Every structure is written in structure tokens, then in C-alpha cells.
Amino acid sequence: MTELATFNDLQTAPRARLKLISTAFRYILLFAVGFVMLYPLIWLVGASFKTNSEIFAGAGFLPEKPTADGYIKGWQTSTPYTFGRFFWNSFQIILPKVIGTAISCTLTAYAFARFDFPLKKILFGSVIAILLLPNVVTRIPQYILFRDLGWLDSFLPLWVPSALAGDAFFVFMLVQFLRSLPTDMEEAARVDGANSIQTLIYIVVPMLAPALISVCLFQFMWTMNDFLGPLIYLSSVDKYPVSLALKLSIDTTEAFEWNRILAMSVLTIAPALIVFFAAQRYFIEGISSGGIKG
Amino acid sequence: MKMHRLLGLGYLTPYILGLLVFTAIPFGGSLYLSFTSYDLMSEPRWTGLANYERLFTRDRTFIKSLNVTLLYVFLTVPLKLAFALFIAAILNHKLMFIGLFRTAFYVPSILGGSIAIAVLWRYIFATEGLANMALATLGLSPVDWFGDPTNALFTITLLRCWQFGSAMVIFLAALQSIDRSLYEAAAIDGAGKVRTFFFITLPLLTPVIFFNLVMQMVQAFQEFNGPYIITQGGPLKATYLLPLYIYDEAFKKFNMGYASSIAWVLFTIVTALTLVAFWSSKKWVYYAGDKRS
Structure with a gap:
């Protein structure tokens, strides 16, 4: 590597790092917002397969004992x-x-x-x-x-x-x-x-x-x-x-x-x-x- | 060419018919009804300004509802637009998966006014719901979302801010159409990111900001599904927005005249604010190629 190239690298390295940090920051923010946007919907789908006692028991969306009870009984309605x-x-x-x-x-x-x-x-x-x-x-x-x-x-x-x-x-x-x-x-x-x-x-x-x-x-x-x-x-x-x-x-x-x-x-x-x-x-x-x- | 001139009107027949029957005549009709007492059973009875007098002097519910509505609109519209613009500005960089993020952010808007989403909101902000569980994970104490008047209104604001997607897509399209050479020129002149945003991006976005502002405001004044399903207007009428009051008066109590007068107050406010927006837009909205600016 020539001296000039090394010099240039030294000059641009901090700027490149700054750019990397800002890009990383953008992705983290976008993922966080995306998560907040979509988690309620994911939770909705997961919770619809939970038993009634499990729905308010935790923030996770995966049901412990999956059941289609909600769908079967809900479909029948009370009408x-x-x-x-x-x-x-x-x-x-x-x-x-x-x-x-x-x-x-x-x-x-x-x-x-x-x-x-x-x-x-x-x-x-x-x-x-x-x-x-x-x-x-x-x-x-x-x-x-x-x-x-x-x-x-x-x-x-x-x-x-x-x-x-x-x-x-x-x-x-x-x-x-x-x-x-x-x-x-x-x-x-x-x-x-x-x-x-x-x-x-x-x-x-x-x-x-x-x-x-x-x-x-x-x-x-x-x-x-x-x-x-x-x-x-x-x-x-x-x-x-x-x-x-x-x-x-x-x-x-x-x-x-x-x-x-x-x-x-x-x-x-x-x-x-x-x-x-x-x-x-x-x-x-x-x-x-x-x-x-x- | 005479034939040709009438042909256009011919194609417009369905629209003109709809305009007269479903908009123009009902519009006049509701103004007339607002000066009457009408219960659908007997003929409307002319009562002059009595409805309006009652609204502004004796009707505590109306004053409360009016205040709540204004608070809701002035809280929701700026929050939603600021958030939409913020996310659009972040998405407007050469990032991977932009399409994916855009889609993800837009999904809540698609489900928009759906009753199912309002139902979901009740579960999320229930005492033992998702929102409080998330707060607990962060070490914060749970919030009484629906029991406290201020919080209850805020849950509806949050619901509508969650649906920032369509405003964001409009902002993003406008951001992407900005000429890149302007940014390069600014960079050469030594402008930093923040200055560039406030002195180049923001002025060029004012037409879409204006559009979004007016549309979102007109819409926010008509919010019905959220408070109707999530809070039923409570607690202590803290979420009893004017459209709920109009619905109750008109379709539960059948006070058609009185309900019309409330609708006209709402209409007057929305129109006045829209006119203010249009009038002031001459001062702050920049249209490219416009010589005055």
C-alpha cells in the first residue's frame, strides 16, 4: 500500500464508522417500530388459539395448549x-x-x-x-x-x-x-x-x-x-x-x-x-x- | 362541437344524480332540521335558534363533548403526522428491505377502522393486557388505561397513530421525488443534515404536509368506531366525541333536529379550520415553479 493510500484510509475510516453507526441505528429503529406495529396482530392470531385462562396470563403469543375452541364456538355465535x-x-x-x-x-x-x-x-x-x-x-x-x-x-x-x-x-x-x-x-x-x-x-x-x-x-x-x-x-x-x-x-x-x-x-x-x-x-x-x- | 359539449354531461349523469340526491339535498335538509324539533313521528316543528341556544347555554354534555373532540383532534393529527414523517425520512435512505418495512408499517392502516382492531385494542390496554405487561418488563408500574379519563382518550390517539402508514407512504413518495442535486448543492455549501432537512426537505414537502393535514383533520373530527367500541365514550365522558353524541341523539333518542344542530356545529368547526389551512397555505406551502415563493 502506498503512503498516500494509507493516509486516505486513515482519513476516511472515522467517517465510514460514523456512517455504519448511523445505518445500524436506522435499522434498529425500523425493526423496533416494525415490531410494535406488527406484534399486536401476531399476538391476536396467537391468542385466538389460546384457552380463555391463558389469554391474560402472559405477553407471549404462542399458545401453551393450542385449541381451536374459540373458532368452533365463535363460528356458531349466540344467534x-x-x-x-x-x-x-x-x-x-x-x-x-x-x-x-x-x-x-x-x-x-x-x-x-x-x-x-x-x-x-x-x-x-x-x-x-x-x-x-x-x-x-x-x-x-x-x-x-x-x-x-x-x-x-x-x-x-x-x-x-x-x-x-x-x-x-x-x-x-x-x-x-x-x-x-x-x-x-x-x-x-x-x-x-x-x-x-x-x-x-x-x-x-x-x-x-x-x-x-x-x-x-x-x-x-x-x-x-x-x-x-x-x-x-x-x-x-x-x-x-x-x-x-x-x-x-x-x-x-x-x-x-x-x-x-x-x-x-x-x-x-x-x-x-x-x-x-x-x-x-x-x-x-x-x-x-x-x-x-x- | 355542441354535441360533444353535452356528451360530457351525459357521462356525468350518475354523479350528478348522486350529488343531488345523496349530498346536496341532505346537506340543505340537515341545515333546515337543525332549526326544528323532529322525532320522526310527527312533522318537523320550527323552533328557530332554540337548538343552538340550548347547545351553548344549557347542554353540559355538548360542551364536554366539544372540548374532548378538539383535544382529540389537536393531539392525534400532529402526533400521527410527525411520526409518519419521521419514519418516512428514515426509510428514504438506501437501505435494504425498504419494501418490506414499508409493507409492515402499512398493514395497520389497511385494517384501519376495522371493529376487530378496536376489539384488539381493548385487550391490549386491559388491566392485565399486553401494554401493561410490556411496561412491567421495563420495570414500570401498570397504567389504568380505561379507568383514567386522560389515558382513555390517549389509547384512541395511540390507535390512530398506530395507523400512520398511509400518511407515511404519501410522505415517502414525496421524499423520493425530491431532486438529489439540491442535496448535493447544500452539501457543497456546507449545510449539515439537520439544516438540510429543515431548509430543503421540509419546504419541498409542504404541499403533501398540507394535504395530509387537511385530510387527517377532517377524518379525526369524525372518529366514531374507536371510542364506540373501545371506551363507549367513557369514563366520565372523557372519550365522548361529538360523532358519538350525534349518533346517540339521532339514532337512540330520535332527536333528529337537535342532532342536526350538533352536526352543523361540527361541520362549521371543520370548515373553518379547513379554510384557515387553505388561507394560511399561501404563506407556508411551497409549490415548485411558483414565482411568488
């Missing part, structure tokens, strides 16, 4: 229905809501991003207004409206507003996405004689697909998690979605049957978790591009 029924109810809300959202928000975004029409500024302003409007304000008259329509205790109030592009956030996200896409393909289609509907279906929708998938995934998650809507509009137990059913099982069994509650909590979040891990790319991209609540 005449099993949890399968409640999942089916959730599904009956989610399916029309997701499809309706995808179609209506695509049409709305297409109009805002690709057409010029009277009142456009005001109408787009209304999208932003709805985005910032606290739902609390419109909830009571909506309830009265649904009562007058005879929709109380049905699934309709839970999905019809969304099927009319009521979730401004998704409209906003799709408009932003569509505006960033070039229009030359659409123009080529128009020159070839395609009308605007054909252009929408054959050109725009395929290009919009990644954003549309994000929309559907988020709507799925939020509907699965929605609690206040079903709480207000549904009164008969046979129509309860899983969120309400879980609340019901807390009210009826929590005093003693903890593992049932935890087991059903795991089942409630399982669909959302599976969908998230299967398609996380779309979630992260969706938020980064549009910004999202949550």
Missing part, C-alpha cells in the same frame, strides 16, 4: 346463524358496491378528464367539496330519505350512494390518473371512427386498469371495515355483516369467552389481509398517486 351467514351478508353488500363504484367513477372521471362541458368547474369543485365534507352532516337527512324510500333494514342504503359515484376520493384519484395519460391512442381511435363509448371501453378502461384495481381494492377494504353504516341502517340480525356481528358477539359473550371474540376478530380481518398481501403493489401505488385517508 341462530353462523358466522358464514354474516360473511355472506358482507359479500352481498361488497359486490354491488365495488362494481357500482368502478363503473360510476370511471364514467365520472372520463367526463372530467376528457370532455369540456358547461358548469365543469363548479361540478369538479363539488367533487373536492364532497371529499372534504364530513359525512356527519348529511347522515340524518339520508336516513330520513332511506326511510321514506322503504330501504331501511336492507342493503340498499349501504351501496347505492357509492354506485352513483358518491365516494369523491375515488373520482378524484381516477381523474388525476386519467389526466396523466396521453390522449393519442384515443384520438387515433376517434379518427378510425370509434365513438366515445367505444373509445372508453376499448382504449381508456384498459389504460385505467391499474388505478381501477386500486379503487376496487380500497372499496373492498373499507366496506369490509364499515361499521357505522350497517349500525344505523340494519336492524335484523339475519342481515348483519361481519363488523356488526363481531360487535354483537362482544356484547353477548365478552365477559368470559375471550378466545371466541379474538378468533372471530382474526376471521374478520383475514379477507382484508389476504387481499392486501396478494395485491399490495396496487395499494401503495394507489396512495402514492392520489393520497388517501386511513
